[in-house]
Amino acid sequence: MWSRQRGGLKPLRCGVEQLRCRRREREAALRKARREQQLVSKRLLRDEALEEAEEGCVAMIFGEAEIQQFLRLAQRGTEEKEREGALVSLRRGLQCPETQQTFIRLEGSIRTLVGLLTSNQALLQLEAARCLHELSHSEQSAVVEACLPATSYLLTYLSGHSSDFISPHLTVLEALGYALSQLLQAKEAPEKIIPSVLGSTLPQHMLQLLQPGPKLNLGVAVEFAWCLHYIICSQVNNALLITQGALSTLGLLLLDLAGAVQRTEDAGLELLACPVLRCLSNLLTEAAAEAVGGQLQLRDERVVAALFILLQFLLQKQPSLLPEGLWLLNNLTANSPSFCTSLLSLDLIEPLLHLLSVSNVVSVLVLTVLCNVAEKGPAYCQRLWPGPLLSSLLDTLAFSDTEVVGQSLELLQLLFLYQPGAAQAFLQQSGLQALQRHEEVAQLQDRVHALQQTALHG
Amino acid sequence: MQLPPALHARLAGAPGSAEPLPVERDPAAGTTPFSFAPRLVRFPREHDFFEDGDVQRHLYLQDVLTQVGGAPERPRVPEFTCQVAGCCQVFDALEDYEHHYHALHRNVCSFCKRAFPSGHLLDTHILEWHDSLFQILAERQDMYQCLVEGCTEKFRTSRDRKEHLVMRHLYPADFRFDKPRRSRGQDFAVDSRIIWRTDFSMGDFYKALSISPAVPGAAEQVLAEALGDDRAPSEGDAMEVCSEHVEPSPEPAGERRAYSHRIPSTICFGQGASRGFKSAKKRNKHQ
Numbered sequence: 001m002w003s004r005q006r007g008g009l010k011p012l013r014c015g016v017e018q019l020r021c022r023r024r025e026r027e028a029a030l031r032k033a034r035r036e037q038q039l040v041s042k043r044l045l046r047d048e049a050l051e052e053a054e055e056g057c058v059a060m061i062f063g064e065a066e067i068q069q070f071l072r073l074a075q076r077g078t079e080e081k082e083r084e085g086a087l088v089s090l091r092r093g094l095q096c097p098e099t100q101q102t103f104i105r106l107e108g109s110i111r112t113l114v115g116l117l118t119s120n121q122a123l124l125q126l127e128a129a130r131c132l133h134e135l136s137h138s139e140q141s142a143v144v145e146a147c148l149p150a151t152s153y154l155l156t157y158l159s160g161h162s163s164d165f166i167s168p169h170l171t172v173l174e175a176l177g178y179a180l181s182q183l184l185q186a187k188e189a190p191e192k193i194i195p196s197v198l199g200s201t202l203p204q205h206m207l208q209l210l211q212p213g214p215k216l217n218l219g220v221a222v223e224f225a226w227c228l229h230y231i232i233c234s235q236v237n238n239a240l241l242i243t244q245g246a247l248s249t250l251g252l253l254l255l256d257l258a259g260a261v262q263r264t265e266d267a268g269l270e271l272l273a274c275p276v277l278r279c280l281s282n283l284l285t286e287a288a289a290e291a292v293g294g295q296l297q298l299r300d301e302r303v304v305a306a307l308f309i310l311l312q313f314l315l316q317k318q319p320s321l322l323p324e325g326l327w328l329l330n331n332l333t334a335n336s337p338s339f340c341t342s343l344l345s346l347d348l349i350e351p352l353l354h355l356l357s358v359s360n361v362v363s364v365l366v367l368t369v370l371c372n373v374a375e376k377g378p379a380y381c382q383r384l385w386p387g388p389l390l391s392s393l394l395d396t397l398a399f400s401d402t403e404v405v406g407q408s409l410e411l412l413q414l415l416f417l418y419q420p421g422a423a424q425a426f427l428q429q430s431g432l433q434a435l436q437r438h439e440e441v442a443q444l445q446d447r448v449h450a451l452q453q454t455a456l457h458g
Numbered sequence: 459m460q461l462p463p464a465l466h467a468r469l470a471g472a473p474g475s476a477e478p479l480p481v482e483r484d485p486a487a488g489t490t491p492f493s494f495a496p497r498l499v500r501f502p503r504e505h506d507f508f509e510d511g512d513v514q515r516h517l518y519l520q521d522v523l524t525q526v527g528g529a530p531e532r533p534r535v536p537e538f539t540c541q542v543a544g545c546c547q548v549f550d551a552l553e554d555y556e557h558h559y560h561a562l563h564r565n566v567c568s569f570c571k572r573a574f575p576s577g578h579l580l581d582t583h584i585l586e587w588h589d590s591l592f593q594i595l596a597e598r599q600d601m602y603q604c605l606v607e608g609c610t611e612k613f614r615t616s617r618d619r620k621e622h623l624v625m626r627h628l629y630p631a632d633f634r635f636d637k638p639r640r641s642r643g644q645d646f647a648v649d650s651r652i653i654w655r656t657d658f659s660m661g662d663f664y665k666a667l668s669i670s671p672a673v674p675g676a677a678e679q680v681l682a683e684a685l686g687d688d689r690a691p692s693e694g695d696a697m698e699v700c701s702e703h704v705e706p707s708p709e710p711a712g713e714r715r716a717y718s719h720r721i722p723s724t725i726c727f728g729q730g731a732s733r734g735f736k737s738a739k740k741r742n743k744h745q
Binding site for chain 1: 460466471497507557558
């Protein structure tokens with residue numbers, strides 16, 4: 001993947017350290033933006049690219065006549081190069097907000113663009129996709145909304161029944177997905193845009209594009225998975241998505257992803273893993289999920305196996321995504337004796353414990369999942385014991401983070417309650433000393449005392 | 459993080475799960491000062507929990523955008539010609555050829571040679587245009603199937619179907635199916651390389667012209683229609699979905715179709731044809 005370095009024309013001169021430093025800067029900027037609720041701002045995405053733009057293209061504001069001219073040339077020019085060139089010029093113009101406004105207000109412009117997006121000339125199709133990219137960067141919701149009606153039609157054409165996806169189609173699909181994902185992030189999306197998206201056939205198309213199989217394309221799937229995430233976490237009508245098979249599709253996709261990470265070092269699978277994990281986790285909280293719980297996918301222990309394979313992958317590739325994976329594990333196990341049993345029967349407790357040293361957030365989540373298992377009673381605690389659990393807990397009690405310690409205390413209470421011999425073993429391993437450390441901490445002291453009592457007096 | 463070796467095999471195995479262990483809770487569990495209870499957790503869009511993932515996503519997008527802005531490198535090959543009979547399109551990149559083939563030759567109607575973007579649309583076309591039983595049935599029941607996969611609606615007429623597609627599936631109001639009728643304002647781009655076709659019989663053409671339609675000028679209309687070739691490099695025709703009624707001609711659909719589909723879709727003979735062209739052009743109103 002090449003990208004032009006700021007001010008630099010000779011990427012070879014940039015050392016790896018410089019690139020890392022650059023990336024850290026970008027990351028910091030994005031974090032700051034998100035906290036200020038500005039992450040959606042297309043400006044952030046555009047700034048990078050614009051600063052390195054070729055000269056002249058930034059200043060292009062086109063009027064109606066010029067836009068019409070370009071469109072006409074693109075549609076009816078006799079020379080291929082001429083038609084392509086017209087679209088390239090148009091695209092440059094569309095980098096300016098003024099030109100974007102003019103474009104969408106011009107009658108028939110979107111329709112023409114849609115026509116070009118379905119052209120039987122590959123290069124035109126690609127160039128049209130780039131124009132669509134530009135439009136979807138707009139800060140003005142009016143511009144992006146103007147593209148929405150075309151999306152349904154385009155998705156039908158591009159994904160309906162074609163047995164083969166060929167590369168220009170994929171590019172256009174990806175562009176569409178991206179444009180839609182921008183649209184769905186707008187502030188007014190939950191009230192205005194998402195209801196109409198849910199009322200159309202778009203969700204069905206999106207789910208189709210996420211079906212695992214030979215037709216699944218990573219770039220396209222990533223965009224539409226993010227679209228789905230923005231829809232789901234806005235909580236407008238998730239029950240509808242569930243009736244359309246979202247849980248089923250995403251579950252199968254999770255399995256497929258886990259298979260893929262085993263087979264390949266392919267960069268980019270985490271880009272798809274993230275939104276899939278989020279969608280599944282949020283959907284599982286819906287009441288409607290209970291209703292379809294009878295479906296195999298929600299009891300299938302392969303889901304747990306897949307999730308752990310992904311957790312291992314994320315640990316290597318993108319540890320910052322571990323909390324999201326563990327969030328899903330929590331939602332899978334919270335109310336499910338079946339999945340809790342799977343954790344035990346598939347021998348996944350020990351791997352889970354290995355994650356305890358990654359970070360405080362991860363540790364709290366791991367302990368929460370263990371509590372989900374332990375709270376189901378003696379039959380479960382019996383399978384948690386003995387083993388490395390005790391020594392892991394003694395380790396976590398040494399943490400300074402109150403939440404980590406607090407969750408450890410909750411787990412200890414359950415173990416003491418359901419597993420005979422646990423308290424005894426705890427005492428023998430200097431558990432009391434480990435507890436003592438926290439006797440003065442406000443949020444912890446009551447629980448510490450209670451455990452001390454139980455350990456000593458049963 | 460070491461995973462049990464059997465795990466990978468389990469993933470590849472059959473769906474299913476072990477019998478869940480019996481659940482047996484003690485009321486003392488999670489009582490004061492303890493508070494644990496298993497909870498489903500849901501996060502709304504702006505939650506901090508999503509910060510890391512969102513930042514990664516945007517880093518990726520920033521990288522992608524710098525790519526999209528530039529022109530891709532396309533490997534060139536020595537020029538070659540499309541091998542499909544009657545098509546002389548020339549290419550110097552395999553990607554273009556692949557695209558061309560899929561768009562124009564892959565799903566071609568063997569009766570009338572029209573090309574369709576997908577097998578499904580081709581099948582629908584054949585059913586509606588070349589199956590005599592279809593017309594008979596259509597007189598008594600709703601036969602025009604919605605073109606969107608997953609939508610099971612059927613309609614009495616093609617026009618009704620079109621309306622449904624526009625209203626329900628947000629299709630553009632002027633899309634066309636199967637009928638190479640020129641959109642208003644679109645000039646007919648003559649591609650000299652595909653004008654002369656040899657896989658139809660002249661006899662068919664003359665026979666077609668000799669049928670005198672009820673409305674004067676309709677023969678020319680028919681010719682103009684036929685000349686509106688969807689194989690020409692024009693846009694918006696690739697996904698045509700439409701009414702078989704061609705305004706302004708009021709002939710019964712069946713009759714007109716009986717001969718219009720037999721007219722080869724690309725044809726140009728000297729005067730007659732160019733007259734047809736001109737009238738098509740004249741008929742087209744500019745946008």
